[in-house]
Amino acid sequence: MTSAAFVLRLAAREARAARRRLLLLTASVTAGVAALVAINSFTDNLTVSVAEQAQELLGADLSFTGRKPIAEIPLAAKWVDSLAALPGAKIARAVNFAAMAYLPSTGNARLVQLRSADQGWPFYGTIETSPAGLWQTLQQGGALVDPSLLTILGAKVGDTLSLGEGRFPILGTVVNIPGDVGLQMAFGARVFIANSALESTGLLGFGARVEHEAFLKLPTATDPQAIAKIARPELRAERVRVRTVADDRDNLTNALTRLGNYLGLVALAALLLGGLGVASAVHVFIRQRLDSIAVLRCLGATSGQIFAIYLLQAIGMGLLGSALGALLGVGLQQAMPLVLSEFIPVSVRVLPSASAIAIGMGLGIWTAAVFALMPLLGVRQISPLATLRRNVNPTRTPWDVARIAAATALVVSVVGLAAVQVGSLRQGAWFAAAIGVALLILWLASLALMAAAKRFTPSSWPYLWRQGLANLHRPANQTVTVVLALGFGAFLLTTLFTAQHNLLRDLKLDGGGESGRPNLVMFDIQPDQRALVTETLAAEGVVTPAFEPIVPMRITMVKGTPVKDLLARGGETPADSGVDTAAAPAERGRRGGGGLWALRREYRSTYRADLRDAEKLTSGKWFDPAETGDGTSDSTAVAISMEADLADELEVKIGDLLVWDIQGVEVHSVLRSLRQVNWARFEPNFFVVFAPGALERAPHSLVTLARVGDTPTRGRIQGQLAARAANITSVDLGDVQRALESVVDRIILAIRFMALFSLATGTVVLVGAIATSRWQRVREGTLLRTLGATRRQVLHILSVEYAALGLGAAVVAAALAGIAGWALARFVFEARFSLPILPMLALAAGLVTLTTLVGLWNSFDVLERPPLEVLRAE
Amino acid sequence: MLTCEALGHAYPSGGASLDVLKDINFHLEDGDFLAIVGPSGSGKTTLLGLLAGLDRPSHGRVLLDGVDLGALGEDERAKLRRTKVGFIFQSFQLIPTLTAQENVQVPMELAGADDAAERAEALLTRVGLGARGHHYPSQLSGGEQQRVAVARAFSTRPKILFADEPTGNLDAANGDTVVELMTSLNEEFGTTLVLVTHDLELAALARRTIRLADGVIVSDSAA
Incomplete structure (x- = not known):
């Protein structure tokens, strides 16, 4: 029999007898693989469906x-x-x-x-x-x-x-x-x-x-792609966009794949959390196998053989867990259309994707193996002397090459897996770093929780409470594992709640009755229709609002250089919609192109003397009434204020000159100030505001906003305006708010669906953590019962312990999510920040309940079995 | 067969070094039966560990079949044990996740034997457990477990067998059975036997007795 055959045979025999313990390892990767297979398989389905239906997307060649x-x-x-x-x-x-x-x-x-x-x-x-x-x-x-x-x-x-x-x-x-x-x-x-x-x-x-x-x-x-290739550069200056079936297909495939990739990243987080579960399960498993390993060493097994036996078991269990996960994932894939249907422009045939299953299983097995490595390396240090003496200290070298290699493999794997999933090494590294930081903070927090339980439990508290809390810091406690495992899933979910809450809060219009923010916007009003609008509103008892002029224009010259020349130097950018909306910043991000979109777009600017609520001056000075440029030349340039990010795109600063084309008339302007604009507010916001004096005679339309008490009144006003002046567009902002909410809700639902897998994995790891110290708890409980404690008292102690663990995990997760939510609100959404207290409390309560139930369920033996039987079993 | 030359061993203890064995010298021939006796803490188990190549001595040498164990690495010593050394422990040390027969098979499979199953079955029959091969250690009594351990110890027909208090956890009847098995197999296979024990009655069965006290040999007598 060869050494390999021995290793295989013994791995199989050992696993057979330790099935229950290894099952935890199996379950640790199942949820993550299921999530990955479901999302990646569905993304593959989408790609195939888009390719099949590409011509129908455009409806033409x-x-x-x-x-x-x-x-x-x-x-x-x-x-x-x-x-x-x-x-x-x-x-x-x-x-x-x-x-x-x-x-x-x-x-x-x-x-x-x-x-x-x-x-x-x-x-x-x-x-x-x-x-x-x-x-x-x-x-x-x-x-x-x-x-x-x-x-x-x-x-x-x-x-x-x-x-x-x-x-x-x-x-x-x-x-x-x-x-x-x-x-x-x-x-x-x-x-x-x-x-x-x-x-x-x-x-x-x-x-x-x-x-x-x-x-x-x-x-x-004919080859549409070849025609588009020639026509596109010629028509760019005319702001004509050329699309082909292949363009649409590629754009859509890219967008959907990106969506799939990012959702997959959330699934990957679940798998990595499962990796922690694997590491914890292997660590405990090896601890329980110390005697057997020492005996095997005595009988002549080399450290390499023993390492191989247990690594093989970890891989075998990883394979089993991944296979179960893949099966589950294929089932879940059927649910993906329900979660993502609103984003998908093609009808999708949901079929299992062999490559997604293979990748998902591969990632699952790899995760199991690489996370098992570190704890497994410990088997090399187990001395055969342990068969003779209990207290043999394992020999440890400070610079163990194998350990360094395993740690490196772990880090490289996490970055690599993330990079593969998201399709970018840089983003993969950021993701890995973010996960690392979150886990590090959770780990530190768990240490703090233990220290707090040790130092701050008042000695005046009843014994049962003190005993329960003491379990948090006593030897063989589960605090670190539980806080890490549950805290991570809860952190992801709470962050999503926080993001959703802060994204949607700025969209809320109902400040209560008449005093709230405007909720009816009317635009495309011609100057001679001003009276009609005022009259229509007044008939419904609405106070006459202020009208704001809108002047369409394009930039023709920046700092003395014609835009044509600037564009000639730039790359390819599609024609622009030219609408100033709340989506403007997103549009800018999408278009990219280093300022080209800013040069090409049509601006809808206004002129006024004052700064609005949604605007904040970031540099320069607001218009000086004494400065009265009419814009006919550089020397009489009219003052303008520009949105700060747009100024960055155009690479202009205070004092720079810009020339605008307004219906064929050139208007010269000088940049006097930069503003930060809160685009999330439903108000007419502007990239560029002109000082009064130059645009009054330019062709313009008007926009106005009103606060109208209830939906039926808004409907009546809209109806009357449509009947009397069909060109006036009126929008009930309540509808827009609901529309945006439904979009955000849909996106969050999709992410939350994936994040749930992290919580599922966290629960498995929790079960594992509790199961590993189960015998200790059972033994303690039995001893307490032998010494006269009632079952109710033992239950009380265990409840306190598990509830405190759950609460600790929830508090840490909430604190982390608060920080992450703030960072998202501040730097990504540029929105104000507040905590969604109710969902957070609900999640915390759920976590405490879950931990307590799982803990008590695992300790049922303590209550049910007679003390003598348990002591004998020990 | 087995030679100890100026063997000494020390453990670090509170920053200093604690000598647990000092200047041990003796030689065993093939088929010898040696008992090492002495009070607790006299260094018996340490000596057994060094003789079996489970640990490296701080001083001196142990030569097993002419090979200096201290000069070998951990895995090389493991390979040597695989072919030449057998063990019987006080606490049986069966692998709880393997059946009785699989426990007996392990050393043979490690040595690359293809007929491990048949041989294990025969050995279990030899120790009176032919029908219990498929049982796990937890399903066997202490005496039965130790008999499985004896079968395992002799499975590769080792040149030398080390037994650490083999009857320490057994009642008198079971202890006698195990000792009988050990001595008869020792005679049958010509295996050298090294026994560590407190039990003077058991030690009296050996052909030679070394008495340890405070890490040194205080007497070395032949029966």
Whole structure:
């Protein structure tokens, strides 16, 4: 028999008899692997589905998108016309913009996403309607709407819908559109009409943010990607975006993979926590095997053989745990569409992915092996002399190469696993560091908890309480393991609660009655409609609000250099939406491109003399009334104030000159101050504010905000405005708030779903920790009972111990989550910070209950078995 | 077979060094039966550990079959024990997670034997436990466990067998059985036997007795 055969055989025999103990090791990796397999397998499904349905996402082979009709952009028109003229090619046009939909029969109005399209679009995929087959008849007149709009407006099929000046019978509802994300509907229901009917609405006037698209179906021999490659640079200056099926597919695949990767990272945290469980289980297991190992050494087994026996067991159990996890993961994968459906624009076939299962199991086995290494290395130091004497001290070398190698392998593995999961070494390292810091703090906190239990338990407390608390710091206590294991999962969950709470808090509008923040915004108001708006509001008893002018403009020159030249030096950046919204900072992050987006976008600026609540001056001085530049030249430049981050993007500082193009007129400006803007507030916020004096005569629209008491009144005002001035867009901010809340809730739900696995793993580790010291507790309890303690008293002591452990873990987790939540609010969301007290208390109570129940369940023997039997078993 | 030359051993104790064995010298031939006796703390167990290569001496040498044990590394000594040394312990030291038969098989499997199972079965029958091979140690009485330990000790037909208080945890009847087994196997296989004991009656069975006190040999007598 070879040495390897001996190792294998003995590993199998030993494992057979220690099944229950090793089961903990198995269970430690199960939840993490399950989470990883579920999310990665589902991400694979998504990638496959996106690839399969890529053509339907765009509905064409190639599309051109601009802010003006393509026919009015000569260069783009040339491209589109020449491609459409190819034999077998087809073209369809579509227009998208936000507009007010008004239902005269009920007087209700609502902001909708209006989309008009030519017959033939989409060339790929079908738009499902109810009743079926209506899409083809749309060109004959009428409108198709999202089912939600019927509910919101109180409408039914057959009713007439007003869109601007046009009247459209509602033909039916749209059930499914290829490439649509469910979440989109949160920002306004969609209404579809024929392109030919668009003119009748009269909504394409000044101030409307319209997207014009030309969709092309090309002959099979042509390569859309090659065409896009040539057309894109030519059309960039015209702000025309060129999209292909491959672009859409790649963008979507990238975005979904990124989402999957980040959710996978949360799953990986669960697996790494399971690694700690493995290390703890192996440590305890080896401690229980000291005698057997000494005997094996006596009988001639080498340290290498013994190390191999136990490593093999750890790997075997890791394999078993990973296989169970993979099975569970495949089951959970079925639930992923429920969690992520709102983010997914394709219909997904949920099938187990062999590569995700292999990777998940591989990570599980690797985690079990690498986390088992450190405690296993201890077996090398077990002397055969221990068979003769109990108190043989293991020999330890200060610079043990194997230990250093194992520790290095551990760190490299954690960084590597994270880097593989998130697809970036740097982010992987950050993730590993963050996990390391969290665990270090939890570890320090557990030491502090032990010290506190030792020093500060009042001697005046009843014996049962003191005894329970003393268990926190006595030899063979479980404090460190429990605080680490449970604290980590609880920390993740509490951080999510804190993030959600702080993200959504700024969106809350209901400050109570009339005194709260404005909740109805009206924009695209033409200057001559000011009176109409004031009148409509006054009729409902709403105080006349202040109107704020909005002037659309673009930058033409920065510090004396024309923007054209600056753009020529830059790289490729897509055309911009040019809307100042709460999403502006996110948009900036997405676009990137080192300031190019800032040069290319359309700005909607205003002019006023004062600073608003949502703004804070960060440098420079606010406008000096004495300074009255009219902007006609650099010497008479008008003062402006710019959002600080935008100034960074444009690389401008106080005193720099910028020239703007306002409807063909050049306006010279000088930067006088920088502001920090709270974009999360639902108020018209501006990247650039001009001093009064230069823009008063420029073409502009107005925006205003009002606080309107209740939802029905807001609805009435919206209805009246839609009926009387169709170009005015009004938005009930309560709807927007609810929409954003639903988006944030959805994202948090997905993350929380993954974070639950950490808590599940934490529970397994908790069970392990409690089980390992179970015999000690049983023995102590039995002795106490032998000495006259009642079962109730023993139960009391154990309850105090486990409740204190749970409470300790909860307090540490809450404190850590508070710090993490603050850091997120301060540096990532740039929001104000407060603690979500109620969810935190609920989580803490849950944790205490869980720990106490698991602890007592494990110690049931103490109460049930007669003392004599337990002492004999010992 | 086994030679001790100026053997000494010291343990660090409170910053100083505590000599537990001093200048031990003796020689054993093949098939000898030696009893080492002495009061608690006299250094008996330390000496046994050094003779069996479980520890390295601080001074002097132990030569087993001509090999200086102190010159070998831990794993080399383990390999030597695998083929030449057998053990019987006071507390039996069976591996609780293996059955009786598997316990007996371990040394043979370590030595690479392919017929370990058959041989283990035969040895268990020899010690009167042929039907109990599939039982775990916890399912056996103390006497039965020690008989399994005897079977294990002789499984590789070691050249030398070390027994540390082999009857210390057994009642008289079971003790007698185990001693009988040890001596008969010693004769049958020609194994050298080294016995450490408090029990003078048991020591009297040996052909030679070394008496230790405070780490030195105070008497060395043949029966």
